[in-house]
Amino acid sequence: MKKELIFLGPPACGKGTQTSKLSEYLNFPHIDTGSLLRAEIKNGTENGKIAKGFIDKGELVPVELVAKIIEDRLSQNDCKNGYILDGYPRSVEQADKLTVMNKNIDGSEKAEFRAIYFEIDTNILVERIVNRRSCPKCGEIYNLAFKAPKKDGICDKCGTELTQRKDDTREVAQSRFDTYNNETAPLIEYYKNKGVLKSIDANGSIDEVWERLLKAVND
Numbered sequence: 568m569k570k571e572l573i574f575l576g577p578p579a580c581g582k583g584t585q586t587s588k589l590s591e592y593l594n595f596p597h598i599d600t601g602s603l604l605r606a607e608i609k610n611g612t613e614n615g616k617i618a619k620g621f622i623d624k625g626e627l628v629p630v631e632l633v634a635k636i637i638e639d640r641l642s643q644n645d646c647k648n649g650y651i652l653d654g655y656p657r658s659v660e661q662a663d664k665l666t667v668m669n670k671n672i673d674g675s676e677k678a679e680f681r682a683i684y685f686e687i688d689t690n691i692l693v694e695r696i697v698n699r700r701s702c703p704k705c706g707e708i709y710n711l712a713f714k715a716p717k718k719d720g721i722c723d724k725c726g727t728e729l730t731q732r733k734d735d736t737r738e739v740a741q742s743r744f745d746t747y748n749n750e751t752a753p754l755i756e757y758y759k760n761k762g763v764l765k766s767i768d769a770n771g772s773i774d775e776v777w778e779r780l781l782k783a784v785n786d
């Protein structure tokens with residue numbers, strides 16, 4: 568049966584690292600809204616121009632703009648057996664929209680829907696954000712505090728110079744946490760009430776969290 572997996576958790580909770588690993592493991596596409604929006608900005612599209620103003624302030628991009636991008640992506644053939652959605656939905660309004668999208672796309676086909684919540688001690692997360700670096704070419708994520716590249720500023724995987732996201736500053740990070748608490752955190756109750764929420768302890772090493780994630784997915 569098709570598996571529809573969505574992921575909840577505060578900024579920098581480790582979702583990106585774990586969901587990319589999971590995408591390879593399950594052979595489902597990893598659909599990361601933040602990266603899709605950053606690609607729109609890089610390509611200079613109209614959507615990108617609109618999105619940039621919101622991303623730079625740590626606010627949510629308008630609901631219709633993101634919905635269009637996600638629906639187009641979920642309708643593609645590689646999502647037929649399942650998908651990993653990272654960063655969507657981020658509000659109750661988006662969650663309602665996702666239910667409708669899934670119905671439209673799946674038709675009479677049955678699918679298993681699961682929301683996986685990364686539960687974590689939020690005190691450590693701002694430090695994690697300001698130390699985060701990523702590879703603009705292959706997307707590998709590093710952290711200067713606990714997963715530094717072997718050679719300073721250079722991607723271990725492809726040798727490209729690492730960059731820091733523009734919204735990974737202390738100031739914008741604070742605003743992203745406020746947005747998360749106000750708009751996204753209510754989804755935990757929302758999915759709990761629907762009986763599809765799985766929580767995992769996201770404190771600990773990448774390997775420890777990976778083991779817990781596999782259990783939650785295979786359970």
Ligand code: AMP
Binds near residue numbers: 601629657661
């Ligand atoms: P992320 O890479 O997931 O941390 O997302 C970076 C930024 O992209 C967020 O702070 C928002 O401005 C925007 N964004 C990502 N996903 C969404 C979404 N589902 N709805 C609205 N804005 C989003």
